Every structure is written in C-alpha cells, then in structure tokens.
Amino acid sequence: MATNNSHNIYSPVDVADRDLPRTERVFISHRSFDKPLATAAAALFESLGVHYWFDREDEDTHRAAALGMAGDQALVHAIERGIKHSSRVLGLLSDSTRGSWWVPYEIGASRALGRSVSFLVLASIRGMDALPEYVRLAANYWSVDELIRWAASLRGHHINVLTEPIAEQLIVEVEQFVPRHPPTITLRELSSRALAAIDLLGKGETQQALQLTSTEQFDWLPTRGGLVRDLAYDLLAPLAFFRLNEQQLVDPERHLLQLVYRSITQHYELADLPPLLTYHPELAGWRQRRYHEPASSWLQGMSIEQLAERLDRFLIVPDISYNRRLATREEFKAEFDRIQQLSNEHERRSLGVLVNPLFGFTPIDRPVYWRVLALQQLLHQAIVNQSLEAIFDDTTRSVVKKFIDRDA
Numbered sequence: 001m002a003t004n005n006s007h008n009i010y011s012p013v014d015v016a017d018r019d020l021p022r023t024e025r026v027f028i029s030h031r032s033f034d035k036p037l038a039t040a041a042a043a044l045f046e047s048l049g050v051h052y053w054f055d056r057e058d059e060d061t062h063r064a065a066a067l068g069m070a071g072d073q074a075l076v077h078a079i080e081r082g083i084k085h086s087s088r089v090l091g092l093l094s095d096s097t098r099g100s101w102w103v104p105y106e107i108g109a110s111r112a113l114g115r116s117v118s119f120l121v122l123a124s125i126r127g128m129d130a131l132p133e134y135v136r137l138a139a140n141y142w143s144v145d146e147l148i149r150w151a152a153s154l155r156g157h158h159i160n161v162l163t164e165p166i167a168e169q170l171i172v173e174v175e176q177f178v179p180r181h182p183p184t185i186t187l188r189e190l191s192s193r194a195l196a197a198i199d200l201l202g203k204g205e206t207q208q209a210l211q212l213t214s215t216e217q218f219d220w221l222p223t224r225g226g227l228v229r230d231l232a233y234d235l236l237a238p239l240a241f242f243r244l245n246e247q248q249l250v251d252p253e254r255h256l257l258q259l260v261y262r263s264i265t266q267h268y269e270l271a272d273l274p275p276l277l278t279y280h281p282e283l284a285g286w287r288q289r290r291y292h293e294p295a296s297s298w299l300q301g302m303s304i305e306q307l308a309e310r311l312d313r314f315l316i317v318p319d320i321s322y323n324r325r326l327a328t329r330e331e332f333k334a335e336f337d338r339i340q341q342l343s344n345e346h347e348r349r350s351l352g353v354l355v356n357p358l359f360g361f362t363p364i365d366r367p368v369y370w371r372v373l374a375l376q377q378l379l380h381q382a383i384v385n386q387s388l389e390a391i392f393d394d395t396t397r398s399v400v401k402k403f404i405d406r407d408a
Contacts, residue, residue, distance in 0.1 A: 202391035220352030267301025
C-alpha cells in the first residue's frame with residue numbers, strides 16, 4: 001500500500017479488498033507512450049485527494065516479463081491487476097491507442113467486474129466521430145476542467161461545487177495533452193440536438209424504453225437512467241444556454257430561445273387551449289393518482305423559479321477559472337447517476353421535478369408535455385432555419401401555432 005500520505009494505492013503484491021480504501025479508486029489505464037499524461041493525471045488526483053492505482057515504473061509488466069510472459073500476456077496481467085484493485089477505470093485515449101484492441105479488452109474486463117469506465121480523450125483525436133461506438137458508450141472527457149470536475153465528484157461533490165484550489169502547474173502539465181476547457185458548442189448545435197430528441201420521443205421504441213420501472217410505490221426518480229438522461233440533457237441544454245448567454249444573444253435567436261425557455265413553465269396555459277386538456281397535477285393525492293390517471297395527474301412542467309434553480313444546479317457549472325459554463329452531457333449524466341444512487345429525498349426530488357415529464361412518456365399519457373414539445377420543435381426549427389418532418393398531429397400543431405401567435 002501507499003505510504004507517506006500518498007493516494008497511489010499501487011502495490012506489487014495483491015491487496016485484499018478489506019485492506020483497500022473504502023472510497024473510489026481509479027485505475028489509470030495507459031500505454032507506455034502516454035506515460036507523461038498518466039503521471040500528470042495522477043498528480044491531479046493526488047492534489048484532489050482521490051485514490052488511484054498507477055504503476056508508475058511499470059513494475060507489473062516487468063515482473064510478468066521476468067516470469068516468461070510475452071508482451072501481450074504481460075500487459076493483460078498489468079491491466080487485470082489494476083482493474084481488480086480499483087472501483088473505476090480511467091483510460092487515456094490517444095490517436096496511437098484508439099485502434100488498439102486493448103481498449104475494448106479493458107472495457108470488457110472492467111464491466112465484467114462491475115467497474116465504471118471513463119476515457120480522457122487526447123487532443124490528437126478530433127470529434128466524437130473519430131471514436132468507435134464502444135468508446136462513445138462510455139463517459140468521455142476532453143479537457144482538464146472536465147477531468148478535475150469528474151475527480152472531485154468521486155469524493156461526493158455535486159456538479160456545481162467549486163473544487164479546492166489546484167496548483168496552476170498541475171493544470172498546465174495536463175494541458176499539454178488536452179485543452180483546459182471543454183469544446184464550445186453553438187446554439188444551432190444545441191437546437192439540432194433538441195430536435196433530434198423530440199423526434200426520438202415520437203417513436204414507439206423510445207416510449208417503450210421510457211416505461212416506468214414501478215407503479216406500485218412513489219419515487220421521485222422512477223427510472224434506471226440511461227435514455228432519460230440523454231433526452232433530458234438534449235432538451236434542457238438549450239434552456240441552460242439561454243440562462244447563461246441571454247445578454248449576449250441577438251434577435252431573432254434571443255427571442256426564439258426565450259420562448260423555448262418559457263415553454264416548460266407554461267404547461268397550464270397550454271393545457272387550457274382548445275381543445276381543453278383535463279390537467280390538475282397538484283391536487284391532493286397526486287402521488288397515487290398520477291399512476292392511474294397520468295394524462296391529467298402527472299406534472300408535465302414546472303414554475304419559472306423551479307426551472308431557474310434546477311438549471312443552475314444541474315446544467316450550469318463553475319469552471320476551473322471560476323466562470324460559469326454549460327455542463328457537458330457526461331457531467332450531467334454522471335450527476336444524474338450519482339443522485340439516483342442516493343437516498344437523499346431533497347436531491348432526488350430536485351432532479352426528479354426537472355426531468356419529470358420524461359418518466360413513462362407517451363403522447364397519450366403526457367398530452368400537455370406533448371404540446372410543450374410541439375412548441376419547442378417549431379421554435380428550434382426557426383433557430384436552425386430548417387423545416388423537418390412533423391411528428392405531431394394537425395390539432396397539436398394548430399394549438400401551438402396559435403399559442404405562438406398570441407405571444408408574438
């Protein structure tokens with residue numbers, strides 16, 4: 001085990017589970033040519049108080065070679081030891097390693113032991129299209145800022161808590177390989193992603209995947225995560241973008257995005273438009289009734305105050321320069337998963353209200369939210385200046401067009 005207060009738990013001999021730290025432990029998986037980045041990442045973990053497994057001198061590989069193992073066998077031995085002693089895996093993915101079959105091997109070995117896998121993607125790989133699908137299914141981080149926030153979350157910090165001050169030199173060491181800040185994203189990209197999410201919600205297979213896990217007992221987060229997280233991020237990220245950039249936007253984009261922002265808070269007004277929808281989701285007994293009368297009793301929006309507070313909490317984060325930025329998809333998903341595993345009712349309620357309309361979604365069971373989505377589709381289409389195939393019936397389209405004309 002590590003000594004001198006070091007958080008590196010690497011040991012040349014196997015350590016029993018009971019003797020490992022009772023906290024998250026990160027196996028830094030890397031190839032030899034990425035050793036400088038691995039060393040820099042380990043220093044960041046050390047500064048943040050995160051335990052990690054880092055075979056700094058490649059002792060496992062050398063020991064295996066001394067026992068007569070060939071190069072591939074020695075590497076397998078080193079990988080399996082690291083995964084065995086850790087609770088999570090961080091793979092360093094560079095242009096030199098992305099074609100290596102060791103990456104899928106590590107993913108498979110990690111998942112077989114129930115270990116979560118994430119990747120720090122080096123600047124030599126440009127864009128998600130450059131990554132194979134099995135890598136894109138894992139959490140991918142592209143910047144120093146994301147790496148620091150992820151490491152801090154392993155100590156229980158939520159997504160928008162500032163980390164302890166980190167020595168600039170430690171940041172600079174990692175910045176030699178990945179940018180300091182996450183890639184920027186444009187409003188048009190966000191609107192395009194929102195349109196894709198709305199289109200997905202119109203498909204039967206998506207609705208099947210969103211079915212409730214239970215209707216017997218009330219739960220603020222009645223889901224296993226997965227698809228709900230991705231859809232929620234793509235639908236809510238433009239709203240957080242507006243909250244961050246309202247003063248910098250210019251019309252017509254500013255006005256259109258403002259209408260998108262307000263749409264989720266106008267669920268009662270949308271329900272009252274003819275043809276009138278029966279909608280009383282906050283009457284006494286709603287916790288039980290929403291499972292039996294979902295169309296009228298399931299809350300399908302939120303107040304303007306609730307929206308602002310939750311966007312600040314889940315989709316806007318302080319970066320390492322103490323400026324506010326949009327949370328990345330992976331950061332939102334990690335926070336979603338963290339809260340889902342908690343028993344803290346306040347945290348679960350806060351997130352649950354934000355994504356509530358998506359749980360068990362179908363147009364029949366969430367007719368008010370269906371109108372919200374139709375309204376958002378029209379507005380996002382205007383932002384990207386692109387007309388897409390309509391997934392809404394004539395009545396719904398007519399309702400939201402009248403609603404837009406009324407507020408024009």
